[in-house]
Amino acid sequence: MSVRDRLGLAVLHRLDPELAHGLAIRALRAGLVHLPGEITTPRLRTSIAGIDLPNPIGLAAGFDKTAEAMAPLARSGFGFLELGGVTPKPQSGNETPRLFRLTKDKAVINRFGLNGPGADVMATRLAHRPKTCVIGLNLGANKDSTDRSHDYVEVLNTCGPHVDFVTVNVSSPNTENLRDLQGRAALWALLTGVMDARGQLDRRIPVFVKIAPDLTEDEIGDIAEVALASSVDGIVATNTTVSRAGLKSHHRTEKGGLSGAPLFETSTRVLAKVSQATDGRMPIIGVGGISSGADAYAKIRAGASAVQLYSALIYEGMSLVPRIATELDALLAKDGFSCVADAVGTGRGDWL
Numbered sequence: 001m002s003v004r005d006r007l008g009l010a011v012l013h014r015l016d017p018e019l020a021h022g023l024a025i026r027a028l029r030a031g032l033v034h035l036p037g038e039i040t041t042p043r044l045r046t047s048i049a050g051i052d053l054p055n056p057i058g059l060a061a062g063f064d065k066t067a068e069a070m071a072p073l074a075r076s077g078f079g080f081l082e083l084g085g086v087t088p089k090p091q092s093g094n095e096t097p098r099l100f101r102l103t104k105d106k107a108v109i110n111r112f113g114l115n116g117p118g119a120d121v122m123a124t125r126l127a128h129r130p131k132t133c134v135i136g137l138n139l140g141a142n143k144d145s146t147d148r149s150h151d152y153v154e155v156l157n158t159c160g161p162h163v164d165f166v167t168v169n170v171s172s173p174n175t176e177n178l179r180d181l182q183g184r185a186a187l188w189a190l191l192t193g194v195m196d197a198r199g200q201l202d203r204r205i206p207v208f209v210k211i212a213p214d215l216t217e218d219e220i221g222d223i224a225e226v227a228l229a230s231s232v233d234g235i236v237a238t239n240t241t242v243s244r245a246g247l248k249s250h251h252r253t254e255k256g257g258l259s260g261a262p263l264f265e266t267s268t269r270v271l272a273k274v275s276q277a278t279d280g281r282m283p284i285i286g287v288g289g290i291s292s293g294a295d296a297y298a299k300i301r302a303g304a305s306a307v308q309l310y311s312a313l314i315y316e317g318m319s320l321v322p323r324i325a326t327e328l329d330a331l332l333a334k335d336g337f338s339c340v341a342d343a344v345g346t347g348r349g350d351w352l
Helices: 003-012 017-029 119-126 148-162 178-182 184-199 217-230 261-278 293-302 311-316 320-334
Strands: 046-048 051-053 057-059 080-086 099-102 107-110 134-139 165-169 207-211 234-237 257-260 284-287 306-309
Touching (some): 003 017, 017 099, 080 165, 107 311, 119 134, 148 165, 148 178, 148 184, 178 184, 184 207, 184 217, 257 261, 257 311, 261 293, 293 306, 293 320, 306 311
Parallel strands (some): 057 306, 165 207, 234 284, 284 306
Antiparallel strands (some): 099 107
16 A cells, blocks of 8 residues: 555544545545556456456445446446445435444444435436446335335336446345345345346346345345346345444444455355355355455355455555455466456355
């Protein structure tokens, strides 16, 4: 990390976390953050669900919820971006404060509640997206919705023409009862509707479903079965957790979803179980606690075809992205893998 990055992070960490996040977005848009451009090597180049990626390191949903920093993020070294989550109607989300740093744990708790400008505004912004980067969208449901399954379809219909993939978010802990949609019957009905709507788009885009880390083995099995039967293109494992085991920081008892380093082992174990349950028949994006090339490599060897990160940027800054890419490339080379795909699932047994 450069001296400038250290100073910038030190200043941001003295501010309210949500204010600091907003300033970070503004700094990106103003060109105040060094951005390396595309990062790729023949070993890092890969594809997932038919999408070609320069590298398998993605930005997780939640960082750019409103599609305001797409252009600089497209030059930040990520292999792909996921924006949102997005709901049909605008909503302000939960009351503030709703974002908390857990510095001792290198973690974050958020309870935003899918705040955002709504699908129409997002579609207008996405219509002017940079074409040099793979961009996906996290689909959500309004808190006051009487038909949440329809909400996902509505966002897909509105924004789908402008993105390269979508993720059906049924695992945010900050919208009441949303995780109930992970049950077998509810998930089947939801995904059937989404896949039917995807079929009506002029251009076919992959559909992923994002699951929680707080699942039993039976629940993981049900989700895998429904995902395979519904012909979704992949699974994102995982969202934030409601667990607070082992935390040391002052804000550890705050309500919301926990992300960051403490989530790594739990999310990777769920990832491996999903990989086993789907028998490698669909790609998985591994998310949760990644802050190094070794972490990304562990997710890939556990069964992920690509990975995403967000919380570690709060503690390491944007220079973390090229560092992870460089470390991952070296680890693949060290173990004799000629490409990312060759390493996927080779260490899955270590997590089962």
